[in-house]
Amino acid sequence: xxxxxxxxxxxxxxxxxxxxxxxxxxxxxxxxxxxxxxxxxxxxxxxxxxxxxxxxxxxxxxxxxxxxxxxxxxxxxxxxxxxxxxxxxxxxxxxxxxxxxxxxxxxxxxxxx
Amino acid sequence: xxxxxxxxxxxxxxxxxxxxxxxxxxxxxxxxxxxxxxxxxxxxxxxxxxxxxxxxxxxxxxxxxxxxxxxxxxxxxxxxxxxxxxxxxxxxxxxxxxxxxxxxxxxxxxxxxx
Numbered sequence: 001x002x003x004x005x006x007x008x009x010x011x012x013x014x015x016x017x018x019x020x021x022x023x024x025x026x027x028x029x030x031x032x033x034x035x036x037x038x039x040x041x042x043x044x045x046x047x048x049x050x051x052x053x054x055x056x057x058x059x060x061x062x063x064x065x066x067x068x069x070x071x072x073x074x075x076x077x078x079x080x081x082x083x084x085x086x087x088x089x090x091x092x093x094x095x096x097x098x099x100x101x102x103x104x105x106x107x108x109x110x111x112x113x
Numbered sequence: 114x115x116x117x118x119x120x121x122x123x124x125x126x127x128x129x130x131x132x133x134x135x136x137x138x139x140x141x142x143x144x145x146x147x148x149x150x151x152x153x154x155x156x157x158x159x160x161x162x163x164x165x166x167x168x169x170x171x172x173x174x175x176x177x178x179x180x181x182x183x184x185x186x187x188x189x190x191x192x193x194x195x196x197x198x199x200x201x202x203x204x205x206x207x208x209x210x211x212x213x214x215x216x217x218x219x220x221x222x223x224x225x226x227x
Contacts, residue, residue, distance in 0.1 A: 044205070046216075
């Protein structure tokens with residue numbers, strides 16, 4: 001069955017610290033990968049996506065993610081977090097020709113000023 | 114991008130009743146999706162709704178419990194029937210972009226069943 005694992009459920013960082021959130025997916029075929037973010041009181045929105053090409057993708061607000069096919073991973077990174085990055089982050093993927101998206105359980109990031 | 118609104122934003126319902134959630138999109142879309150996000154859990158797809166055809170339900174979700182309507186390309190409703198406390202959750206509507214699998218989400222409806 002298709003699944004997404006996010007390793008960290010709750011992460012607390014100080015401002016300026018570096019961030020890496022782990023994401024692994026379980027699917028043997030071609031995938032499209034996403035990171036979504038939900039800021040407090042706001043809609044779920046797309047942070048970045050990978051479809052093909054350069055496995056290192058850059059998203060909004062200085063976030064980036066690297067697709068490592070051999071590891072079935074799509075980890076999210078940011079070199080220096082800000083208090084405004086406090087949010088919940090969801091890794092997700094869509095497989096094949098069907099537009100169903102499978103989400104991970106989410107990681108709550110709390111950035112302390 | 115697409116702008117999605119949902120009504121109601123939240124509701125408290127009694128056991129055994131039903132709640133109908135509306136989802137309105139500001140542009141025409143082919144597919145609309147309904148998700149459930151239970152407390153402390155991820156988003157789970159309930160069903161996919163195409164205009165003019167029956168909704169496609171995911172494993173574990175049935176039409177009798179979650180009837181869906183899709184009368185046109187900008188609107189859909191999800192009804193959660195015969196409510197029990199286990200149905201307390203956030204219900205989200207989403208649509209996909211025309212050129213990718215990227216999805217746009219509504220603000221969600223927070224349902225509490227007492």
